[in-house]
Amino acid sequence: MEFKKYQHLERYGTDEVNGIEIGECTVFPKVDGTNGSIWIDNGVVKAGSRNRELTIEKDNAGFYSYILSNSKFKSYLEKHPTHRLHGEFLVPHTLKTYRDDAWRKFYVFDVVIDKGDDNVEYIPYDIYKELLEEFDLDYISPLCTIRNGSYENFIKSLENNNFLIKDGKGLGEGIVIKNYNFYNKYKRQTWAKIVSSEFKEKHHKAMGAPVIEVKEMIEQKIVDDYCTEAFIEKEYAKILNENEGWQSKFIPMLLGRVYSELVKEEIWNILKQFKNPKIDFKTLHTLVVGKVKKTKPVIFG
Known part of the structure; x- marks a missing residue:
């Protein structure tokens, strides 16, 4: 397999994600680190940043070295050689309020099956969660699921986002909205985002991952x-x-x-x-x- 860029997250409300709220959405915290991906090619674990394949000399703030020094990543990819793991390597970026024990770890937020060329299949969270846990890999867990939601519902979940954040230190970077059955009018499977900096921050402590009840349309x-x-x-x-x-x-x-x-x-x-x-x-x-x-x-x- 070769390097492939991760999809661009579209702002909620734009044309690219029009209708994504219809059906069941899984809402995830958006983590502010450096984007990374890993895959295996002819038995060798490869890694990429947002825009390029990495080398030992240019390893994206130590990300590639971290992956190579942890055998669990290679073990996972050897069992699932068609999978590509996308995630966030947590190093200081804009947000500095993450817990001390959260830094310099790779948090998976998407697992895809690479079918060749530009054809990839996104594996739903409920399925890939168990695959990652078998190898003790870190991942970003959802804040909630919302059925036929609205902008107001998503803002409520954003206000409850303190994933990995120190107590009393505010919210995370934002949220990512995924509907695994959604394809936009261009036939692309696309996720939406809402960024916390666009709103007044409120301090709430997350209480697990509730299912938000929405009046059924x-x-x-x-x-x-x-x-x-x-x-x-x-x-x-x-x-x-x-x-x-x-x-x-x-x-x-x-x-x-x-x-x-x-x-x-x-x-x-x-x-x-x-x-x-x-x-x-x-x-x-x-x-x-x-x-x-x-x-x-x-x-x-």
């Missing part, structure tokens, strides 16, 4: 009640029967059929049940696609 209720697993399986079975088997090229057909049949078959029942609600059909379509992916994960692998 009407589109989510429609999907929960009508776009059932049985409904999705019925449309999937139709495509199988029509084509004598499944091929990945049928994915757009499945997504389109589930959405169109839901609207055609159930719109009258929906209007009656929810008393002529105002429906955002773009949001409804996004949630339907997410439900299909959750119900049939194998065909999207």
Whole structure:
């Protein structure tokens, strides 16, 4: 494998991440160190900064030396040779209020499967967490999960962010919002960020990683009640029967059929049940696609 840059985090509210809040979001602390990545190539552990592959002579504030001096990183990569670990090597940068025992460690914030060229697959936190713990690797744990959130919900989680911060020393750099089912209009899987310096800091002590309850939108209720697993399986079975088997090229057909049949078959029942609600059909379509992916994960692998 060769060096690959980590994706650019987009500011929440910009065009690149429009709609990322629809569905389930995992909210992570944003750590202010130096960006790093590690991978294995022909048995040799390699490392990169944000923009380049590292060498022993130019090792990004001691990051590459740290990786090479800890055999647990090589052990992980030998077991998972297609994985690339992205994270933050905590050295003094803008924020100086981290705990004394937190410095000069590599905190993983994303694990991707490198499939060659520019094709990578992001592994969800709930899965990679256990993979990292097997080798005692440090990682950034989430502040909370939010379902169909809003700007105000994300600000609340930002105000509870004191990950690795000394008691009473304020907030972290910000938060990163990840929706593992979200792809923007350019078909890119992109994360959003909100930076603490843009807001008045408040001092709160984090209390684990709660799930924030948000008033459920009407589109989510429609999907929960009508776009059932049985409904999705019925449309999937139709495509199988029509084509004598499944091929990945049928994915757009499945997504389109589930959405169109839901609207055609159930719109009258929906209007009656929810008393002529105002429906955002773009949001409804996004949630339907997410439900299909959750119900049939194998065909999207």
